[in-house]
Each structure stands twice: as structure tokens, then as C-alpha cells.
Amino acid sequence: MPVRTTIVVGASRGLGHGIALAFAAAGDSVVAVSRTPADFPGSVKSELANAGDATVPARLLDRYEPDVVVLVAGASPHMRPLQEQTWETFSVNWETDVRVTFGWLREILLKPLRPGSKVIVVSSGAALAGSPLSGGYAGAKATQRFITSYAQDEASRAGLEITFTAILPRFAPETGVGQPAVRAYAARAGQTLEEFLQQVGPPVTPELAGSELVELTGAADISPAYVLTGSGLQQLP
Numbered sequence: 001m002p003v004r005t006t007i008v009v010g011a012s013r014g015l016g017h018g019i020a021l022a023f024a025a026a027g028d029s030v031v032a033v034s035r036t037p038a039d040f041p042g043s044v045k046s047e048l049a050n051a052g053d054a055t056v057p058a059r060l061l062d063r064y065e066p067d068v069v070v071l072v073a074g075a076s077p078h079m080r081p082l083q084e085q086t087w088e089t090f091s092v093n094w095e096t097d098v099r100v101t102f103g104w105l106r107e108i109l110l111k112p113l114r115p116g117s118k119v120i121v122v123s124s125g126a127a128l129a130g131s132p133l134s135g136g137y138a139g140a141k142a143t144q145r146f147i148t149s150y151a152q153d154e155a156s157r158a159g160l161e162i163t164f165t166a167i168l169p170r171f172a173p174e175t176g177v178g179q180p181a182v183r184a185y186a187a188r189a190g191q192t193l194e195e196f197l198q199q200v201g202p203p204v205t206p207e208l209a210g211s212e213l214v215e216l217t218g219a220a221d222i223s224p225a226y227v228l229t230g231s232g233l234q235q236l237p
């Protein structure tokens, strides 16, 4: 079987790093996109770029012609109650997460990627439950899920045979977005970090995200959206 090419956008740290490593371990040719360099085994090609720049999606999609694209890149929200946000802090995830998703999905449809390609967008469990201490984060992550479904609809209408799916992870307390979030929500609940994490249940880790997404891309049938908990993926209606 020919080697698949997988682009992971937002792969220098956290969940994206674990996802890039897992696809490489599965034998894919992996392109890891981030603004800062990261440690990777020799088989992973690192591309230093701001994924939200207007010309980056077309340039990288044309250069690598990927079979799989995983959009993980996201900003760390400003963990403060609503009244302590400014519009600039409130909107950081719109300017990064939503901008990156919009730019890449648009370009994937315009190009288009070849039939059979798979596109995974990492949204958040906050899109279902809200996130009162992180400004516009939950709304931005919900918008990522919406535009993933819009992209699927456009692809289906045009007969492109590209599959789009959104992943909504629960807390990954060791990574850049998760760590400040679990601390802030523990403090607000008047709990220690340990008490809060115990109540949250088994954590999502970069390794788990990686193995679950590799398995998902091998599945015959992929649903429009999944929640990712420490126990794995659960399909959303």
C-alpha cells in the first residue's frame, strides 16, 4: 500500500505533537506545521509557518498533496471571568482556532483534495458545555464544529468524496490549553487541582489523542463529530 501523507497543523507541542508522532509511528509520511520548532524523529518533516496566514494553506496543500489533514492549532485562552476580559482577550480563539480552520477548510474545498481524503478538526468539549472562564473559547470551538459540518455538506454536494469530522476533547491537563484551564476551574470550585482532576475522570493525553485519531482514519465509516475522553472516542449524533 502506498505511504499516506498526513499534515498535522499545530504539532510542536501538546495534543498535536502526540498526534503527529502517532501518525508517523503508523507509517505515514507526516508534515508537522507550527510557528516554533519541535523535536521529532527523522521521519517527520517540520514546516515552520503561521497556519493562520492567508497563503499558508494553499502553499502546503499544493506542496504535499496530503491524504489526511489534522487541524489542531489553537491559542491558550485568557482564563478570567467575563468582566475581566477585554474584546482582545475574549476573541483570541476566534483569531487563531477559527481563522486557521476557516482558511484550511476553504482551501481544501477549493483545491480540492483527492477523493478519499480525510480532514479532522480538533474542537473542544467546551463547545457542548460552555467554558465560563475562557471568554469566547467555547463559542469559537463550537464554530469550528459548525464549519466542519458546512465543509462536509459542500464536499458532498460537489461529489468530492472528502470526509470531514470534528473531535471534541475533554480536559488534557498536561498540555498548553488544558493546564491553565484545569487550574482556573479547580480554583473557582474551591478544590485542589488533585480533587478537581479526580472528579473530571481519566485525562486525555497526547498519546491517547494520537492513537485514537490514527484508528479513526482507518475506519470505514466516520461520523461528523466525536467527543474524546480519557476512555477514547464517543460518536456524537
Ligand SMILES: NC(=O)c1ccc[n+]([C@@H]2O[C@H](COP(=O)([O-])OP(=O)(O)OC[C@H]3O[C@@H](n4cnc5c(N)ncnc54)[C@H](OP(=O)(O)O)[C@@H]3O)[C@@H](O)[C@H]2O)c1
Binding pocket: 009, 010, 011, 012, 013, 014, 015, 016, 017, 033, 034, 035, 036, 037, 049, 050, 051, 052, 072, 073, 074, 075, 076, 096, 097, 100, 122, 123, 124, 125, 126, 168, 169, 170, 171, 172, 173, 175, 176, 177, 178, 179, 181
Ligand atoms: N488541552 C485541552 O484540555 C484541550 C481540550 C479540548 C480541546 N483542546 C484543543 O486542542 C488543541 C490543542 O490544545 P493543546 O492543549 O495541545 O495546546 P498547546 O499545547 O498549547 O499546543 C498548541 C499547538 O498549536 C500550535 N499553534 C498555535 N497557533 C498556531 C498557528 N497560528 N500556526 C501554527 N501552529 C499554531 C502551537 O505551536 P506554535 O506555538 O509553535 O505555533 C502548538 O503546537 C487546541 O485547538 C485546543 O483548543 C485542548
